[in-house]
Amino acid sequence: MTDAATPSAPAQKKNIFSLLEIDTRLLGMIGAFAVLSIGFDLITDGRFLTPRNIFNLTIQTVSVAIMATGMVFIIVTRHIDLSVGSLLATCSAIMAMTQTVLTPDMLGLGLNHPLTAPIAIVIGLVAGTAIGAFHGWLVGYLTIPAFIVTLGGLLVWRNVAWYLTNGQTIGPLDETFLLFGGINGTLGVTWSWIVGIVATVIAIAALFNARRGKLAHDFPVKPLWAEAMLGTIIAVVILGFVALLNAYEVPTPRLERMFEARGEVMPEGYTAGYGVPYSVLILLVVAVVMTLIARRTRLGRYIFATGGNPDAAELSGINTRLLTVKVFAIMGALCAVSAVVASARLSFHSNDIGTLDELRVIAAAVIGGTALSGGIGTIHGAILGALIMQSLQSGMAMVGVDAPFQNIVVGAVLVFAVLVDIIYRRRTGAA
Amino acid sequence: MATGTNKGTPLVEMRDISIAFGGVQAVDHVTVDLYPGEVVGLLGHNGAGKSTLIKCLSGAYQQDSGEIFVNGEKATINNPRDARGYNIETIYQTLALADNLDAASNLFLGRELTTPFGFVDDSKMEAETRKIMGRLNSNFRKFNVPVSALSGGQRQSVAISRAVYFNARILIMDEPTAALGPQETQMVAELIDELKRQGLGIFLIDHDVHQVKRLCDRASVMKNGQLVGTVNVDDVTEDDLLAMIILGKKPEELAA
Numbered sequence: 263m264t265d266a267a268t269p270s271a272p273a274q275k276k277n278i279f280s281l282l283e284i285d286t287r288l289l290g291m292i293g294a295f296a297v298l299s300i301g302f303d304l305i306t307d308g309r310f311l312t313p314r315n316i317f318n319l320t321i322q323t324v325s326v327a328i329m330a331t332g333m334v335f336i337i338v339t340r341h342i343d344l345s346v347g348s349l350l351a352t353c354s355a356i357m358a359m360t361q362t363v364l365t366p367d368m369l370g371l372g373l374n375h376p377l378t379a380p381i382a383i384v385i386g387l388v389a390g391t392a393i394g395a396f397h398g399w400l401v402g403y404l405t406i407p408a409f410i411v412t413l414g415g416l417l418v419w420r421n422v423a424w425y426l427t428n429g430q431t432i433g434p435l436d437e438t439f440l441l442f443g444g445i446n447g448t449l450g451v452t453w454s455w456i457v458g459i460v461a462t463v464i465a466i467a468a469l470f471n472a473r474r475g476k477l478a479h480d481f482p483v484k485p486l487w488a489e490a491m492l493g494t495i496i497a498v499v500i501l502g503f504v505a506l507l508n509a510y511e512v513p514t515p516r517l518e519r520m521f522e523a524r525g526e527v528m529p530e531g532y533t534a535g536y537g538v539p540y541s542v543l544i545l546l547v548v549a550v551v552m553t554l555i556a557r558r559t560r561l562g563r564y565i566f567a568t569g570g571n572p573d574a575a576e577l578s579g580i581n582t583r584l585l586t587v588k589v590f591a592i593m594g595a596l597c598a599v600s601a602v603v604a605s606a607r608l609s610f611h612s613n614d615i616g617t618l619d620e621l622r623v624i625a626a627a628v629i630g631g632t633a634l635s636g637g638i639g640t641i642h643g644a645i646l647g648a649l650i651m652q653s654l655q656s657g658m659a660m661v662g663v664d665a666p667f668q669n670i671v672v673g674a675v676l677v678f679a680v681l682v683d684i685i686y687r688r689r690t691g692a693a
Numbered sequence: 694m695a696t697g698t699n700k701g702t703p704l705v706e707m708r709d710i711s712i713a714f715g716g717v718q719a720v721d722h723v724t725v726d727l728y729p730g731e732v733v734g735l736l737g738h739n740g741a742g743k744s745t746l747i748k749c750l751s752g753a754y755q756q757d758s759g760e761i762f763v764n765g766e767k768a769t770i771n772n773p774r775d776a777r778g779y780n781i782e783t784i785y786q787t788l789a790l791a792d793n794l795d796a797a798s799n800l801f802l803g804r805e806l807t808t809p810f811g812f813v814d815d816s817k818m819e820a821e822t823r824k825i826m827g828r829l830n831s832n833f834r835k836f837n838v839p840v841s842a843l844s845g846g847q848r849q850s851v852a853i854s855r856a857v858y859f860n861a862r863i864l865i866m867d868e869p870t871a872a873l874g875p876q877e878t879q880m881v882a883e884l885i886d887e888l889k890r891q892g893l894g895i896f897l898i899d900h901d902v903h904q905v906k907r908l909c910d911r912a913s914v915m916k917n918g919q920l921v922g923t924v925n926v927d928d929v930t931e932d933d934l935l936a937m938i939i940l941g942k943k944p945e946e947l948a949a
């Protein structure tokens with residue numbers, strides 16, 4: 263970041279960014295994130311930007327980030343969902359009970375039977391999607407404001423979870439299921455590189471494809487060097503991230519136990535990195551799918567059109583009621599996915615799982631540039647928003663800021679971020 | 694009924710249409726028709742029920758009673774999609790554009806072109822938009838910005854191109870020149886003449902009596918939700934039309 267630049271630099275800077283077609287708002291967020299990370303790193307004498315902490319930060323962010331992508335669609339269509347934390351708890355409770363009661367006692371499959379985790383996850387996903395769709399029906403067809411429906415949902419689903427588990431902590435959970443929690447399930451070094459390289463190739467192919475599409479219609483395209491630069495940045499980010507996660511090494515005692523379990527002896531001086539956690543892989547898949555929906559499908563086009571002008575969407579023949587059901591159903595499904603990650607990370611279902619997540623999720627989406635007035639928002643912005651929130655929280659904890667101050671800062675940052683956003687939009691003339 | 698030269702089946706016939714909102718009888722037993730290659734003006738004071746009447750035809754509202762015939766056959770229009778099925782396109786008074794999307798996305802809204810994989814084909818849609826805009830408003834350059842960044846006239850050309858692109862047979866224009874400067878108004882007038890020559894039927898809602906006399910073949914005047922009458926514009930003066938709008942009386946009644 264070259265903040266203190268020569269007078270000619272701003273014009274130059276603007277040129278490069280507009281040539282690369284990177285939106286300056288995203289850049290601002292990345293800048294804020296960088297400043298935050300480097301700041302915490304300096305204060306903590308280099309403990310913040312270690313592979314270990316970055317690994318932890320990443321897996322802590324996943325659950326909120328997954329739900330934040332769904333919240334983008336909700337807010338873009340001018341609704342809100344206050345029930346996501348409670349819905350996560352209900353899905354988590356359902357999946358925990360499925361693993362510990364339904365499959366062992368009723369289907370006769372043991373806790374660690376290979377089918378247990380898939381059955382639990384499918385049931386959780388179906389439940390989450392159905393509950394979300396039900397919310398959407400209440401909002402879209404019965405025209406009850408989403409604020410009210412999901413405020414009710416906040417209470418209802420938190421206590422449905424309580425009822426399902428009699429208020430008890432449910433554990434231990436199935437071993438396969440726990441793989442999705444983060445540290446207990448990672449790709450390892452080799453597979454992480456393979457996934458990283460494949461992702462890089464796909465991303466660059468997508469860039470190339472977009473360029474070819476534009477050329478085919480004689481539209482203006484970026485200069486080739488700009489395209490190459492963008493490709494290089496993408497490659498560096500993806501592969502750098504993989505390298506970092508690979509650099510976090512599995513502690514030696516743990517490695518010894520793994521060898522022991524296989525009846526082998528660990529060779530002298532053996533080391534292994536964790537690599538990319540499965541949970542992060544899930545987030546990446548969710549991010550790609552949600553971005554594709556937003557940008558490249560009719561559903562996404564209708565979501566944004568409805569947010570921009572509900573009447574116009576309706577008059578264009580879009581069934582906005584059914585659309586509302588779909589948007590809330592997606593949100594519900596993503597709550598279930600987050601429930602898998604969150605309960606697997608804890609390794610049990612607890613009564614208070616997902617408490618206050620609705621606020622974190624909405625904050626992530628809003629900090630990520632989703633406009634509460636509707637019609638505007640991006641998936642990657644929301645994920646970055648979640649990451650910024652989590653960094654702030656973890657960083658302050660690491661520095662030793664008292665808990666009440668942590669929350670005061672997070673709350674203030676949310677309000678401040680929205681103010682900056684409003685000023686930014688006014689300046690750039692975006693609606 | 695007007696003593697027009699029209700013969701055969703009308704393109705559209707709206708028979709005895711009524712619609713009420715709460716206690717307000719917005720449209721009260723109104724009958725209008727439209728022949729191919731004809732422009733019918735709809736006139737009336739603010740709140741007379743013009744927009745409401747044509748919204749029954751475009752599928753935005755459903756009439757409480759009355760029937761619609763397209764090409765002589767009874768048509769069921771329950772939503773905008775149905776109307777499009779009958780090749781009815783509408784340019785709304787409010788334009789009905791999604792401000793946050795670009796021109797191409799608005800033009801194809803609800804009818805996106807897709808790739809073989811089912812994804813929206815933005816390049817193709819932009820190319821088509823550039824083509825049609827080249828015809829309708831060759832000064833138009835703002836293809837890659839949200840339409841909120843466009844002027845009133847530019848927004849209007851997006852709305853008009855949407856109706857023209859999809860080969861409308863029946864075109865409804867609700868005050869299409871209300872937001873336009875003289876040059877753009879002229880452009881819309883020429884477009885209406887051109888579309889008329891191509892055999893479209895056009896309902897034109899306009900407050901400008903002079904413009905109605907120049908562009909329309911017949912004019913139907915409404916007052917307080919009721920039809921005052923339908924006249925051939927060549928048979929009446931501008932003052933006659935104004936009298937119909939303000940007093941709610943047909944010229945012959947006034948003369949009598």
Ligand SMILES: Nc1ncnc2c1ncn2[C@@H]1O[C@H](COP(=O)(O)OP(=O)(O)OP(=O)(O)O)[C@@H](O)[C@H]1O
Pocket residue numbers: 714717718719737738739740741742743744745746786
């Ligand atoms: N959605 C609605 N709900 C309630 N009343 C309505 C609605 N739409 C129209 N009205 C009422 O119906 C009447 C006719 O309105 P309409 O919009 O058709 O008038 P108009 O002739 O198009 O007027 P203008 O020239 O001002 O556009 C008005 O009294 C209006 O208040």
Ligand SMILES: [Mg+2]
Pocket residue numbers: 743744745786867
């Ligand atoms: Mg009107």
